[in-house]
Amino acid sequence: MRVTLSWLREFAPGIHGDPVELSETLSALGLTVEDMTLIGDVVDGVVLAKVLDLRPHPAADKIQLVDVDAGDGEARQVCCGAFNMAVGDLIPFAAPGTVMPDGLKIQQRKMRGEVSAGMCCSGAEIGLSDDHEGILVLNDRVVPEAELGMGVAAAIGAEPDVLWDLEVNANRPDAMSVAGVARDLAAALGVDFSFPDYRVADDGSRNDEDADELLTVEILDPTLCGRFAATVLRGVTVGASPQWMADRLELAGMRPVNSIVDISNYVMLELGQPNHTFDLAAIPNGRLRVRRAVPGERLTTLDGLERDLAAGDGVITNESDVIVSLAGVMGGANTEISEQTTDVLLEMAWWDPPTISRTVKRLNLVSEASSRFRRGADWGESIDRSIQRFVQLAAQLGATAVSGFVDAAGNTPDRSPLSVRSAKVNGLLGTELSATEMAGYLSSVGFGAEVVTSDRGAEDLAVTIPTWRWDTETETDVAEEVARLHGYENIARTVPRGELPGGLTDYQVRRRSVRQVLVGCGCDETFPMPFLAPGDLLRAGLEDNGVTLSNPLVAEQSVLRTSLLPGQLKAIAYNQSHRSFDLRFFEIGHVFLPPPTGRLLPDEREHLAVALAGEEAPQAVAALDLLERELGLPNVVLRSASPPGLHATRSAEVLVAGRVAGVVGEVDPLVLDNYGVAGPVAWLELDLGGLLGGPRRSRKYSPVSKYPSSDIDLAFEVSDEVTAAAVEGSLRKAGQALLAGVELFDVYRGEAMPAGTRSLAYRLRFQAHDRTLTDSEVADVRRACIDAATRRDGVCLRGLV
Amino acid sequence: MIETLRRTAVEAKARLAEVEDLDALAELDVEFLGKKSAVTLAKRRLGSLDPGQRRTAGQAVNEIRAEIETAVESARGRLAQAARVLQLEAERLDLTEFRKKARRGSLHLVTQSRDRLEDVFVGMGFTVAEGPEVESAWYNFEALNIPEWHPARGSFDTIFVDLGEPEEVMLRSHTSPVQIRTMEKQKPPIYIVAPGRTFRTDTADATHLPAFNQIEGLVVDRGITMGDLAGTIDEFVRAFFGGDVESRLRPSYFPFTEPSAEFDISRADGTWLELGGCGMVHPNVLRNCGIDPDEWQGFAFGFGIDRLAVMRHELDDIRELVNNDVRFLRQF
Known part of the structure; x- marks a missing residue:
């Protein structure tokens, strides 16, 4: 909402003071000042001048030479970059020595060899308008007593004024008007507020006709329309508005159109009352009805578009039930005011805000009028006053008012105390x-x-x-x-102290630990947006079942991710294309699986991903091992699998406490190709919610043995069908309590080994808690371990290493 | 004899002082202290002296032997020290060759800001609540006193999801749904903050992202006032931004709070920066969660996390936060 100080003062002459302080007062009232402009405050030294001659600059195309007379009859040559003036035009001129509002001091100088003794000014340069294009031509704006050389402000009769652009909240329909802003500001400043008397003097601008005899309004749906007042103006001439009105409308951000449209807008801006004008000749017998539309009805609105109406939209019809207006939103083309219009039917009504809101939203038809009705206009005296004001302004342009107005009532909000x-x-x-x-x-x-x-x-x-x-x-x-x-600032500040302690949940603490572990091993945390392009999931080897967006900004962001893989691959590709390598990334973010049957919302989970570019699967396993220790995960098992998107023979499912918690391995080379990523990429993706919410390993102390230990190295020839985890499992089971540690210290594949096998060398440490083990005890348990391991098919002892 | 011996000792010390390697030292050791050395021979001859002389001479021989032994040890020490110096010199490293080989990774700027915010609020007695990023209209709007026709709905620029009825499921346009989810499952007193990702149909540019981050605060307890809101905001602002930063509230409007306010923080140049919105929880919101507004009152506040990171690190393009360019990530 844009208001000027001078307009506010028409309701509260006591409003005055420093514009910056007034801005603070407005903001403290909740009318936040988004912008403040001082207008008509033209600097000393900018004077009215006349263009005497225009000539091309001999050495430059983009500037011309202008001779001006700044009141002393002398022709002063100026180099000017604008070409919009003609000989004889009156323009603002800043002589050398003038300091402009932006601090620039005008000096005589030479431009491409030609003297320039001053500056011709645009409206914006001297703060008279927003116009930066061209020189401000003042021919039509100077007052009769203006003379060349006179200060520009005096020459055009401009009073210094202040223009505020206010942000008005949705609960303040009253502040969508100059009068409403004035009421608030007057209250805050403690000065009087009142409405001027808008009644038309009985001087011939009113005729003998009675509105009641000319018009009939029927409200068929009282829930739609709380009040519908209407009157008639005769002898209207549709033409240009007076300059003062056009100026105010422009300052308020509206374009002057013609006298009737301008008065309509002016009254709305001033008093907050949206209104509509019909060509009375297009309303047979002056009869209007108000009802809701039924499906299938259509209306061509003032903007020339044919609109499909929906059940519930408010409409105004004529006596034959032909729709003439989309109530409170936009009039119909069939009753539009034209240059031939002489008699105008003026509507001042109050419409049900939710109804207007629904129509505006469905048709995406936001207007100054509808945005006021949506917030809830005034159904009281404002309607009477706005009719008076409209009639008064129209009368100034020669229209004749009839007596009174018709006034139909529907349901309005209860205003009992x-x-x-x-x-x-x-x-x-x-x-x-x-x-x-x-x-x-x-x-x-x-x-x-x-x-x-x-x-x-x-x-x-x-x-x-x-x-x-x-x-x-x-x-x-x-x-x-x-x-x-x-005043919010006058409320004493206190701090409440709840009885409960603050803190992070166990989940949140452990999630922070995950981040610290990964950062500690050189991973950078990434944060891609969760949107994917159609096809991204397929290209990542994943099922194409992402939830889609109804109104995406761009197609590339129209699908929600079901895995962190596509986002990480894009991040790696982006960095590789910028010649950054050695990429070690991790991310913690939500993924969105399709809703389970019977559920509305997606199956949303928090995932952790680790992506190590240039690394192979073992590095991903190492990252998992670090997390296992940090988080105390119980019983982490890798189960052979070929998870979608991952390398078929270098990946596994991660089981934690018997449940699948994620995948580990390497990204499928085909997927890397699809994303333009130079591989390999080691990959770990875990369902953090399942992981951190699940059980954890006991943190209970186990005593450290005081007795010496014995180390035994064993190497097995193991078929590729048998996992190292299986061999180790056998060893642990056989060694039982005496086996203090198992370390797989060497893996060998090569010519010395039969095809389809490899050598796995283990160092076993035997130790008891209550004694030093004898040689024969060690030999027994060693034998048991060998027997247990080699009992599996495909495992045999290679001999001592 | 003793005189001869003393001259030998002088010679021994002179030669030991100049010895340059351990082999030569061993030879000198044999020559001056060995079985055939003058000192040993002299000691052996002591027995042939008469008892009166034997004692004096014996003492002198022992002293001379000790002198030579000390000189040998000293030479040994000197040579060991020289050898050590040589060895250390041979092992010399330029440690600056090895810098920046190992790298710790970086936490994302949003995480860093979020963690700091959480820590400040935890210190003020809050717990941290979280909720889903895809929400239903009930949690994102209706329970927050924003009915279907309300003009405020349009101002959220919501991204909707193809689930349920049209506009029934959406990417949450603010973190406020977590207020509702918390109040539905927890009875007052409630002191929570809810950080998280939020979404709007904002085209990505230097100052906007369609996916951004907010933090929400909610307090519901007996006798909570607007003064408590202003005081809490003030305490947070001082704790997070520093003791000399002030806060102020200005009237505003949100459907889910009443009275509503924007809150600003003071800048060094005396101007104010709008940080977020806040207000007293609207009675309808409490009722929607089964909380009696005559028994309990509360306040809520919310503001952007990304902007704090932008301000703190003077970013000129917020898109860096989601570009994942390592040249950016590794700066922090």
């Missing part, structure tokens, strides 16, 4: 305001507020909420209003 407990208000805000103080705040912005004594003897309030505050209806709403006017 609301009981407000002052203790509840203070209890919510943390204040100690008396009921009288609260009443003072409320009445300063037009609330009715009466102090009443409750049954319990407390001083409470009976509050009548004004009709311009549709969104305000409860005790809490009133408390907010009290807080706003009391």
Whole structure:
């Protein structure tokens, strides 16, 4: 919402002061100042001048030579980069020595060999408009007494003014108007606020006709329309608006169109009341009806588009039930004001906000009018006042008003007094305001507020909420209003202390540990967005079952990931293409599997991925081992598998406590090709939720033996069918309590080994807790271990290493 | 005899002082202290002296022998030291050749900011709650007092998901759904913060991302006031940004809080920076979670995490946070 100081002062002449301080006051009221511009505050030294001659610059195409007369009759040559003026035009001119608003000091200088003795100015350069293009031509704007050499502000009769661009919250329909902003600001400053008298003097601009005899309005659905007032203007000439109105509309951000449209917009901006004008000639017998649309109905709106209407949309029809307007949103082309229009039917109505909201959203038809109706316009006196104001402005352009207006009523919100407990208000805000103080705040912005004594003897309030505050209806709403006017800054600050201790959950603590372990082994944490392109999952060898987005920004971001793999591969490809190698990445993020049957939301899980570019599967296994230790994972087992997307013979499923918790290995070379990644890439992906939420290994102390240990090395010839884990399992089972440690210290494949086998060499450490083992005890347990290992098919002893 | 012996000792010390390797030292050791050395021979001859002389001469021989022995040990020490110096010199390394070979990885900037925020709030007695990133309209909107027709819905620029009815399932457009999920399963008192990823249909540019991060705070307890909200914000701001940074609240509007406010922090130049939104939990929100607003009151606040990282490290392009370029990641 854009407002000017001068416009505000028409409602509250007491508003004045430093613009920056006024901005602070507006922001403290919740009318956040997004931008403030000082306008018409033209610097000294910029004077009215006349263009005497225009000539090409002999040495430059993009500038021309201009002779100007700045009041002394002398022709001063200026080099100018704009070409929009003609000989005889009046323009703003800054002579050498002038300091411009941006701090630039104008100096006489030479440009490409030609003297330039000053500067012709654009509107933006002197703060008179936003226009940076071209020189501001003032021919039509100078006052009669203007003379060349006069300060520009005086020459065009400009008063210094302030333009504010305010952010208005959705609960403040009243502040979508100049008058509403003035009411708030006047209350905060403690100055008077009132509406000017808009009644048209009985001087011939009113005729003898009575609106009641010309118009009939029927509200068929009272839930749609709370009030529908209408009147007629005769003898309307559709033409250009007066300059002052056009200027204000432009400052407010609206483009002047023609006199009727401009008055309509002006009244809406000034008083907050959206309105609509029909060509009376297109409304047979002046009869209008208000109802909801039925499916299949259509209307060509003012913008020329034919719109499909939906059940529930509000419409206005003529007496033959032909739709003439999409209520509160946009008028119909069939009743549009044209240059031939002489008689205008003026509508001032109040529409049900949710209805307008639904229509606006469905048709994506946001307008200044509908955005006011959606927030809840005023159904009270504002409608009467806005009709008066419209008629008054139209009368100034020669239109004649009929007497009065028709006024049909539907359902409007209940505005009987609301009981407000002052203790509840203070209890919510943390204040100690008396009921009288609260009443003072409320009445300063037009609330009715009466102090009443409750049954319990407390001083409470009976509050009548004004009709311009549709969104305000409860005790809490009133408390907010009290807080706003009391000033948020005046509420004493306290800090609550809950009885419960703060802290991270076990899961959160362990997740942080995971990050520290991975960072400690040189991995960088990545954070891709969770969106994928269609086909990304297939290219990663994964099932193409990602949940899709209904309104993606771009197709490349239209699918939700089911695995962290595609995102990591993209990150690796991106870095490799920028000649960064040695990439060790990890990520913790959500993945989204299709919803289980009967569920609405996806099966959402938090995953951990580790991607080591240039490394093979063993490095991923090493990362898993580090996490196993850090997290105390119980019974981590690798089960041979070919998980989707991974290298078929270099990958495994990770089982933790018997449940599949993820995959480990290497990315499928075909997938790497699909993503343009130079491989290999070692890969680990775990379901962190399952992992950290599950059981963990006992942290109970086990005593350290005080007795010497014996180390025995054994090498086995092991078929490729048998895993090292299986061999180790046999050794551990046989060694039982005496086996203090097993280390696979050498793996050998090569010519010395029969095809399809490899050598696995283990160092076994035997030790007891209660004695030194004898040689024969060691020999026995060694034998047992060998027997156990070689009992498996495909395992035989190679001999001592 | 003793005089001859003393001259031998002088000669021995002179030669030992100049000896340059262990072999030569061993030879000198034999020559001056061995079985055939003058000292040994002199000692052997002591028995032939008369008892009066024997004692004096014996003492003198022993002293001379000790002198030579000391000189041998000293030479041995000198040679060992020289050998050690040589060995160490041979093992000399330029340690600067070995720098930057091992690298610790980096935590992502968002994680670093999020962890710091969590730690500050944990210190203030909060626990950390989390929730799903794909939400239903109930949690993202309706339970938060944003009915289907409400104009505020449009302002969230929600990314919807092809599940359920149209616009029934979405990527959460704020972390506020975690408020509802927490209140549904936990009775007051509640003191939580909920950090996490949020999504909007913002085209990625230098200052926007469609996926970004917020942190949400919620307190529900008996007698919680707006003064408590302002005080909590103030305490957080001082703890996180430093003791001289101030905060202020300005009236605003959110459907799920009332009164609502924006909160700003002071900058060194005296201006204010808008950080986030906050307010007293709307009675309808409490009711939607089965909490009686006449018994319990609460406040909530929320703000962006990414922006804190952007401010702290003076990033000029927020897209770096999701580009995963190691040249960026490894700076922190």
